[in-house]
Amino acid sequence: MLVFIVRRTLLMIPQLLLLSILIFFLAKQMPGDAVTGAFMGKPNVSAEQMEKIREQHGLNDPWIVQYGRWIGDAVRGDFGQSFVHKQPVTQLLAGRIENTIWLSVATLVVTYLIAIPLGMIAGRWTGSWADQFIVTYNYVSFATPVFVFALLMLYVFGFVLNWFPSGGSVDIRVEEGTAEYVWDKLKHLVLPVLSGSLLLTYSTVQYLRNEIIETKMKDFVKTARAKGVSENVVYHRHILRHSILPIAAFLGYEITGLIAGSVFIETIFSYPGLGRLFIDSIMTRDFTVVTALVLISGAAVIVGTMLSDIILRMVDPRIRLG
């Protein structure tokens, strides 16, 4: 198992290298650069001055030098200065990464808490009214756009009923490190997390339902029944363990999806996470921030795949590293 994890981790190095080169070139190919983004349309900065600034910041160096400089710094955790925010990118990201991790982990946990019982009920009692209800919910949630649903949640629970705060990640008046601070953070998470996870459940529910229906027919389930094992144990121990495999396999990908893709949720609930920063940075051509963010989400995908592999390996002893 340890050997597997080490080998799988080593496999990530070439992947990350390739990713970084790709990102660097894509970023370079975008029209405009940080200088145009910062000074475009300002009448008091001339073209020569802009060129001078480029020269100062090394934006005119050959690509290999620029790439080397960038990746060397990145490895040390330095993504350079944000041209827009006028502060180190690392510093800019730090707080937001934390927020995004809070949001994604909470969303994931709530998603599974809802989806796994629903999938189990639908799979076990196929065709029952409960199953029909769950399948209908699945279709509806799959078809609902997140920005519509999130706005609705915001309007009803944040604005009309005023049960939960409608924006931000924490109240600025509470002191950091106290229990109240954590409580307030959780309160701020409720609406974004519910809006996200109520729509995210469909894939897990559908997978689990189908897997259970398929696993029910398997021979080893008959073996279990022939041992005199009760129906509940047959489902929880034998069928679920087998049916959970594809869901475990997707766990890693789900994590990456959440880290990279909560743009709508973060924007609607003005939640200061990575997604919003990403959009803002693209809008202002904040080159250093964009590359850092793309690199992080790309790395998250790679880490997610690795996590999936490791998790799958842990739940399914038949898996070998190919």
Added chain:
Amino acid sequence: MEDILLTIHKLRTSFQIHGKFYPAVDGISLTIQKNEVLAIVGESGCGKSALALSIMGLHPSDRTLVEGIIEFQGRNLLQLPIAELNQIRGKRLAMIFQDPMTALHPLMIVGRQIEEPMNVHLTLSTKEKKHRTLQLLERVGIQNNEQVYQQYPHELSGGMRQRVLIAMALACDPVLLIADEPTTALDVTIQAQILELMKDLQRQSQAGILLITHDLGVVAEMADRVAVMYAGEIVELAPVRELFYNPKHPYTRSLLQSLPSATGQKQKLHVIEGIVPAIEHLKRNGCRFASRIPWISNELHEGEPILHEIAADHFVRCRCHEHFYLPAERMGDESNASITAT
């Protein structure tokens, strides 16, 4: 009789096909005694596996109808609530499944799977369970039992897995074992080992075995009595020697005739004409085998064939056997549906 373990009376197991129920097991009555191996033989689709699953209560209740009486040690299994049935199966009544490749849970170590019936039926400590499991593995002929205990099914060979399945069935010392084609999925040398093992275990435990198979060699090796099934019915029931030396029913005789012989010169392999009728199209009145022996005229069959006791413990269905002859026995007749085989 006190020694009777299982009495099946007029069992009828019907499957739902396109909204209608068709019986796959059609009025079977049988008894199995302690220390007896009763073999059920018949070709694919004759209802023998459906019979086994009916006894174990493993048919899905929404698509299957099981009627009749299955009395095991004085209680009708068909009328027991599932919780009470679960107290019996796995403990006094156990089953060995057909395909060792699929009958074990792929994600559970072997030891845990063998311990599972003990969890349900016996009150043992973790240590006692493990001890018992290791003993069982040894009993089924697995030498490196400590290692196998920790292994997953995919790490074992087919023969080993079948041994594990047998160990699992024996976990709580059952008095009746249902073995559904226990050697079909194995290759021939392993088959012999597994049969030998089952015979040994049966002698030690004095358990009754209901052995389901299509392999007459297995029957000759293992069985005390044999029931031959055709299209959901028993057509002949006899002690094993009687059946092999004095087969009566046309189906039994055709089956025995179809065995390739290891001695003697090359000859045509006898093939029974036609196929078993599909369950939806089976004609349920009259002799069900009639369509496959068309050279026997209709008047020679009974209208409602019943089992006749023609000798002590030897039962045959329908009177047609009295007039039956195999095509091969008719000299020079090439019109029968034999297929040339070498």
